[in-house]
Amino acid sequence: MKLNIPKNRVVKISQMILPAIAVIITIAIIRFPEQAFQAAFEGLDVWFNIVLPALLPFFIGSQLLMGLGVVHFMGVLLEPFMRPLFNVPGAGSFVMAMGLASGYPLGAMLTAKLVKTRLCNAREAERLVSFSNTADPLFMVGAVAVGMFKDVRLGSIIAISHYISAILVGIIMRFYARKSEITPSITSTRSNESIMLKATRELLRARREDARPFGQLLGDCVKESINSLLLILGFIILFSVIIRIIAVTGFVDMLVPLVNIILKIFGLDESLSAAIISGIFEITLGTKLASAADAPLIDRVVVASAIIAWSGLSVHFQVISMLSETDVKALPYIMARALHALLAGMVTYLLMTVPVEGFASLSMPVFAIAPQKTSESWLSIFAVSSQVFMFLFSLLILLSIILYLLKGFEIITFKVIKK
Secondary structure (H helix, E strand, C coil): CCCCCHHHHHHHHHHHHHHHHHHHHHHHHHCCHHHHHHHHHHHHHHHHHHHHHHHHHHHHHHHHHHHHHHHHHHHHCHHHHHHHHHCCCCHHHHHHHHHHCCCCCHHHHHHHHHHHHCCCCCHHHHHHHHHHCCCHHHHHHHHHHHHCCCCCCHHHHHHHHHHHHHHHHHHHCCCCCCCCCCCCCHCCCCCCCHHHHHHHHHHHHHEEEHHHHHHHHHHHHHHHHHHHHHHHHHHHHHHHHHHHHHHHEEEEEEEHHHHHHHHHCCCCCCHHHHHHHHHHHHHHHHHHHHCCCCCCCHHHHHHHHHHHHCHHHHHHHHHHHHCCCCCCCCHHHHHHHHHHHHHHHHHHHHHCCCCHHHHHHHCCCCCCCCCCCCCHHHHHHHHHHHHHHHHHHHHHHHHHHHHHHHCCCCCCCCCCCCC
16 A cells, blocks of 8 residues: 655655754753753853864965965966875865865865855865864874874874775765766966966965965964864754753663664674664763773774764765755765774774784874873874875875876976076
């Protein structure tokens, strides 16, 4: 027997879901005011002491570089690297370097900026944000490995797995909407000019078009950055309260049997179900519960790595909010996060199965810039993020120059004028 439900009735039912959830959350907050207040206070403390001082310099600096035309310069220089590998414009290299170095949700904010300035279109932005909005290295090495697992060696495994799987997601997502329109490349014009001259010309053109005095540009960057961070504050507090309410009301226990079935499929310990349920909503709580679970080390690290790659609904809503003023769809990003979680867990498992000697060697000097201590001050976060950004930026520039040399292009040309 087939039920014929009118489409308009289905739409009306779906429109009632969110108001119903909002009413339930409000009633729960009224029912448990002390727990809600404590959770909100803890969220505010995390934002004020870690998120605000650590991200504000990067928010201001990234927007300032965009206003000064540096992103346009990188767009021309790195087009032959980003387009074949990820099917995004060269300007995406700036978003990629800043996102991988600074963590959520800077990659999403910069992607939205590229769309607004027409440096990439909506479909390219959906590909770009799928792999450029990642966790920062100090959170993985300092907070998770050292602070939660008490083993610095795991920091390299988690971080390497996270970045390898992010690159794999970017390569896979290059085939998403591959027949859609692409943003024209600046390098396709003036083919007789050197690449450095093209990049410099584009930087100067972008600065002329912006035309804002430096003082006004700096003020606008500070104002927009503060507004973005206040938005992040709201989401952090909201989801801190929601997670506490979910735990107090026993909703987590209701989902445990369903999650246990999924854990059995992947051969993971069932004691990790609470960590996965919490990690669906918020990354820090999920990884903390995974590290403390009564399960084998390899299972705990795999689940923690997957939770970090998923990043939690709190981060997802931050990303959706930052992309709301553009035509960029949120569904491809969420699907990419699920794929990232799966790949990160798989890569982590492969690295964890390396023999003990190889396991110890994975704590290699690549991530030695991260402090080997449990404290995660904002100054150490900023220092590590800055160093990682400069490393990635230099690496991308070097790879781009190598590609140009292999293709036979000239990096710098000199023109001799005969009298």
